[in-house]
Amino acid sequence: MSPLSVLDLPQLYTKPSAKALLDTLALLTSAPSSWDYNADPDTKDGLDLDTQGEVERVQIDSEGVARYLTSIVSNSLKWIPDEEVKEEIWNQASLRLSERSGRTAMGDLNRRFTIPTRDGSFELNIHEPALTGDDLGLKTWAASYLLAKRLHLFDLIPPGQRDKARVLELGSGTGLVGLAMAGLGADVVLTDLPSIYTNLARNAKTNASIVEQNRGIIRTGVLDWTSPHSCTLFPEDVVDTNGDGDALSEKFPLILAADSLYSPDHPQMLVNTIAAWLSEDVDSKVIVEFPYRAAYLPEIASFRKQMTMIGLQILNEGEEKGFDDWGDASKDEDALVTCWWSCWGKNLPGQDS
Template sequence: MTLLDVLDLPQLYTKPSADALLETLALLTSTPPSWETSDVHDRCNGDSDSAQRREQKSAGVNINPEGVTRYLTSIVASSLKWIQDEQVKEEIWNQASLRLSERSGRTAMGALSRNFTIPTSNGPFELTIHEPALTGDDLGLKTWAASYLLAKRLHTLSFIPHKDPSHFKILELGSGTGLVGLAMAALGTNVVLTDLPSIHANLARNVKDNAETVSSAGGSAKSGVLDWTKPDSLRLFPDEASMDDESITHDSKFPFILAADSLYSPEHPRWLVDTIATWLSDDEEAKVMVEFPLRDAYLPEVADFRNRMGGIGLHILEEGEESGLDDWGSSNDDDRTFVTCWYALWGRTAKK
């Protein structure tokens, strides 16, 4: 693999041709990162970014990211006056701006869909997860590292009935884009995926997009709104594409509750545990599984969560740490951050 430096690229003071600049800008394309290059494939709204990156890789060229942002900014700022064709000039500025926004992280990217491969004892299956362009504080519009780790762990849970898992009803809290709940449903269980109203439309879309995978495994997935600040109210929507007045209220409890990456404000532990207490069925075998990133700023929330779970009579049956990739900060393959995540399976009776 050839590693090029930014100084190897056509420099503006040499007045490079439009073709040379466009070729270079194509080479600098960075697709949304995949977290596990072997089994997560990116598809960027049907455009050819992934294909271009593959071409770039197969061409055996990699570019040292240092200085690339400055290089792109200089193209955007240049009048490119040696290039006569105004349309071509526009195209060069446009491509340079796109490369800049790709490099400024997931927050600056548009909508995208990714395929996630989920392992099972009978071989893997794929889920397609759509993430809209990110806006404001809507953290549930992207898929987080903890959820992919948890989704991959689900098939190891021995208490999920193998014979007829479709009678096993599961609730997911703060589903976001729905990766965990859909992976659970595609193991043949019955899952209700929930989040805030602002997240629901995309969650419902992902439930619909993966309906065939889920139903062919004998499972089912429904989406709904459940705000942890009003733990009593869970509304399911029969028409997944909309949240109309036909919402129905779910009144039975669940023997298993799932949640990933749910603690990032001081109120979250109390709200989440109150919601778990409201919806976890009373039976002795009831269980909760969570996976949270151990971010320094939110370690007190994780400790608070542990205490509060004890307070509602739940004990840890199994726990551990593992590492996953988050792509919040950067779309650049070399800058992606590893996050240590904590997973824990809780039950009503203490481990013997």
């Protein structure tokens, strides 16, 4: 079906009904209906914005849409008698405009993510504050949702195992990967920089009951890869990093990280941090997932090289596609990212690397 033109939408000079305008504004949502990339466009699952319900997606040519939305925002809508309904129309038009300016212009939001398990699924609620400056960890990235959905396939928690799998996540951001791992029944420490900590701790608190129900444990802390040997954990009810925390001392048989390589320093810093916290067990593992962003391909190559230099080898790897919703998410293909996942283990004597 060819896309509709903005001229096919209800024009204000015809004094369209409030319902016609609200229905049109729902059609113009540019949030992706799903973060799941699926070759079958009829299969939907995944992203659910708190602020809106499911809407059927209709292709609308983006030419002139911003002008159309601006005309609604600046029109007095005199023919609509109900003041509250008018407010709602202006509000929805403003939201559509900010979505079109990209995620950076949007306010805070809550996303619900469905995480598959061996025999079902559970839901996580993730808060993303309005984005400010360079704090990339305040948004949930495609690689983290892909990895969160992949975790159950690694058989990291064999059924009937008495001791919980102990896991450290580096650069947790909003916490989706670490919380998913805890929701699968692991004992997880989620970490990031101080500026990201408050939102990370908030998301840990929000999802504490589903994690507990699934027999997992979560702790949160600050671990800056520039000081790779030091990690401070804060009590559950502390959502800032001003008070006293406890130094983490244990090492971990499993380390996770998603979308952590976007500066030339990152590969070395991340690998040093992995080396500092990975336990000596022969079956210790590191599982990472990174998007292939053209500007950062050398970082991925450097990460691979440096992981082998600390005695790790790839046990399993693959590629998959997911969505980042930066920019104009209405052009879904633009938001599509190919990500590389890999599971690393110890390079034992006598094995080829």
